[in-house]
Amino acid sequence: MTLLAEKPQRTSGVESFKNYIGGEWVAASSGESIDNINPADTSDIVGRFPASTAQDAESAVRAAASAFAAWRKTPISARARILNKAADYLDAHADSFAVDMTREMGKPLNLARDEILRSAQTLRFYAVEGQSFAGEVFPQDDAGMIVYTEREPLGVVAVITPWNFPTSIPARKIAPALITGNTVVFKPSSDAPLSGYRLTEALAAAGIPKGVLNFVNGSAGDVGAAITTPQIVRAISFTGSTAAGEHIHRSVGITTRTQMELGGKNPLIVMADADLDQAVELAVKGGFSLTGQACTGTSRVLVMRAVKAAFTEKLLARIKTLKIGSGMTAGNDIGPLATAKQLETVLRYVEIGKREAKWLTGGDRLTGPGYGSGYYVSPAVFTDVTQSMRIAREEIFGPVLALIEVESYEDAIAKANDTEYGLSAAIATRNPSLMHAFARDIEAGTVKINRTTTGNLINAPFGGVKHSSTSTFRESGRAGLEFYTQIKTVYRGI
Numbered sequence: 001m002t003l004l005a006e007k008p009q010r011t012s013g014v015e016s017f018k019n020y021i022g023g024e025w026v027a028a029s030s031g032e033s034i035d036n037i038n039p040a041d042t043s044d045i046v047g048r049f050p051a052s053t054a055q056d057a058e059s060a061v062r063a064a065a066s067a068f069a070a071w072r073k074t075p076i077s078a079r080a081r082i083l084n085k086a087a088d089y090l091d092a093h094a095d096s097f098a099v100d101m102t103r104e105m106g107k108p109l110n111l112a113r114d115e116i117l118r119s120a121q122t123l124r125f126y127a128v129e130g131q132s133f134a135g136e137v138f139p140q141d142d143a144g145m146i147v148y149t150e151r152e153p154l155g156v157v158a159v160i161t162p163w164n165f166p167t168s169i170p171a172r173k174i175a176p177a178l179i180t181g182n183t184v185v186f187k188p189s190s191d192a193p194l195s196g197y198r199l200t201e202a203l204a205a206a207g208i209p210k211g212v213l214n215f216v217n218g219s220a221g222d223v224g225a226a227i228t229t230p231q232i233v234r235a236i237s238f239t240g241s242t243a244a245g246e247h248i249h250r251s252v253g254i255t256t257r258t259q260m261e262l263g264g265k266n267p268l269i270v271m272a273d274a275d276l277d278q279a280v281e282l283a284v285k286g287g288f289s290l291t292g293q294a295c296t297g298t299s300r301v302l303v304m305r306a307v308k309a310a311f312t313e314k315l316l317a318r319i320k321t322l323k324i325g326s327g328m329t330a331g332n333d334i335g336p337l338a339t340a341k342q343l344e345t346v347l348r349y350v351e352i353g354k355r356e357a358k359w360l361t362g363g364d365r366l367t368g369p370g371y372g373s374g375y376y377v378s379p380a381v382f383t384d385v386t387q388s389m390r391i392a393r394e395e396i397f398g399p400v401l402a403l404i405e406v407e408s409y410e411d412a413i414a415k416a417n418d419t420e421y422g423l424s425a426a427i428a429t430r431n432p433s434l435m436h437a438f439a440r441d442i443e444a445g446t447v448k449i450n451r452t453t454t455g456n457l458i459n460a461p462f463g464g465v466k467h468s469s470t471s472t473f474r475e476s477g478r479a480g481l482e483f484y485t486q487i488k489t490v491y492r493g494i
C-alpha cells in the first residue's frame with residue numbers, strides 16, 4: 001500500500017518523516033524539518049520531522065472535517081476492526097517501536113516495550129468498550145412514546161501530547177475519539193514525534209479512511225493556534241504543562257470542549273507505622289523511574305518525624321544501588337532526561353534547592369565514560385524542605401525528591417494539600433483507618449495506598465483536581481469515552 005511505498009526517505013543516513021494529512025504522507029509546506037535528537041547521545045539524530053506551518057495544520061483540520069460525515073456513519077464494528085488491526089500492528093512491531101521510543105526520549109527499553117504493548121491494549125479496550133457505550137431509555141407516562149438519549153460524536157477533535165509517554169498518551173486519547181465517530185488532528189511533541197508517528201502508521205496500515213486521523217508535527221508556536229482555535233475543532237484533549245494547558249483552555253470558544261491533563265507536585269506521606277523498606281521503594285520508584293519525568297511522579301515525601309532519620313538513611317542507601325545509563329542497556333534503572341530543556345530545568349532547580357534547603361545527594365550532571373553527551377543527572381534528595389520553598393511548590397519534572405518533616409497525620413494532609421496541583425498522591429501506612437481517611441482527605445484525582453504515585457490502569461478513570469486537570473472530563477476507561485460524545489435526547493411518538 002502507499003503507506004509502505006511512501007515510507008521515510010533516508011537522506012545522508014538520517015530518516016526524514018512526513019505528516020499524514022487527508023490520507024497522504026506529505027512534507028511540511030515550509031520544506032523545513034525539526035531534528036529529533038537522542039537524549040542519550042546527542043550526536044544521534046533519530047529522524048527529521050516536518051516543521052509544519054499553520055497552513056499544514058489548517059489542511060489537517062479541513063481533512064478531518066471532510067472525513068467526519070462518513071466516519072460517524074461507519075458501522076461501529078468496522079471502526080472497532082481498525083482499532084484491533086492497529087493493535088495487532090503495534091504488537092507485531094513492539095520490539096522495533098520500543099527501540100524508536102528509547103532512542104527518541106531515553107526511557108529504558110523494557111518500559112518502552114511495555115508502553116507499546118499497553119497502547120495496543122488501549123486500542124483493544126476501546127474497540128470493545130466503545131461498542132457498548134450507549135444512551136439510556138427513560139420511563140415516562142405516554143405509552144405512545146419512547147424517550148431515549150443517543151451519544152453523538154462531536155466532530156473534529158484535536159489531540160496534543162507530550163514526550164514522556166509518546167505512544168500511550170496519544171493512544172488513550174485517539175482510540176476513544178475514533179471509536180465514538182470523531183475525526184482527529186493529532187499533534188505530538190516535536191521533541192519525540194516518532195512514537196506518535198508509529199501509532200499513526202499502525203492506524204494507517206489498519207485501513208483508517210482518509211482524513212479520519214491526521215498527524216501534524218511542529219512547534220507549538222507554529223501550529224498550536226491553528227489546531228486549537230478554529231470553531232470547527234469541537235474538542236481538545238491536551239496533556240502537557242499547566243501553563244500551556246491553561247493558555248489553550250482560555251483561548252478557545254464555548255463551542256470547544258477541553259480536557260486538560262497537566263502538571264503535578266505529587267506527595268508521598270510516610271507514616272510512622274509504615275513498612276520503611278516498602279516506603280523507600282515507593283519513593284525511589286515514584287520519584288526516579290522515568291528519570292522523574294512522569295506527571296504522576298513523586299516529588300515530595302512528607303515523612304513523620306519519628307521515622308525521618310531511619311527513612312532517610314534507607315533511602316540514601318537504596319539510591320546508591322540505582323544504575324544510571326542508556327535506556328538501551330538492560331539493567332539500567334534511570335535513563336537520561338529527555339531534552340536539553342529538561343536538563344537545564346533540573347540543574348537549575350538543584351541549584352535553587354541547594355540555596356533554600358539541605359542537600360543530601362545527587363543532582364550532578366553525569367559526564368564521562370558511559371554518559372558521553374547524554375542528558376544524565378544523578379537522583380537528588382533535599383531534606384528540611386519547608387512549604388514556602390520553590391522545590392516544595394513548583395513542578396520540576398526530574399529526579400529530585402524534597403523531604404518534608406511532618407508531626408502528625410493532620411499536619412501531613414495539610415502540607416500535602418498545600419499546593420496548586422492535585423494529580424496523584426500516596427500514603428505508606430499499615431493503619432486501615434488512616435488509609436480510609438487519606439482517600440477521603442487528600443485533594444488528588446488519583447490516590448494510592450502503599451503503591452507508587454505513578455501508574456494507572458487503562459480501564460479506570462484518570463485525571464487530577466485543582467491545576468492538574470480540567471476535572472470535568474476524565475481520561476482512560478469508560479470515562480474516556482464521555483469526553484468525545486454529546487448527549488442528544490429523542491422523544492419519539494409511535
Ligand code: NAD
Pocket residue numbers: 160161162163164165187188189190218219220221223224225228239240241242244245247248261262263264294295296395397423468
Ligand atoms: P508542554 O506543555 O511543553 O507540551 C505538551 C504538548 O503541547 C506539546 O505537543 C507541545 O508542542 C504542545 N503545546 C504547548 N503549547 C501549546 C499551545 N499553546 N498550543 C498548542 N499546543 C501546545 O509539555 P511537555 O514538556 O511536552 O510535557 C511535560 C509536562 O506534561 C509536565 O508539566 C507534565 O506534568 C505534563 N504531563 C501531564 C500528564 C497528565 O496526565 N496530567 C501526563 C504527562 C505529562
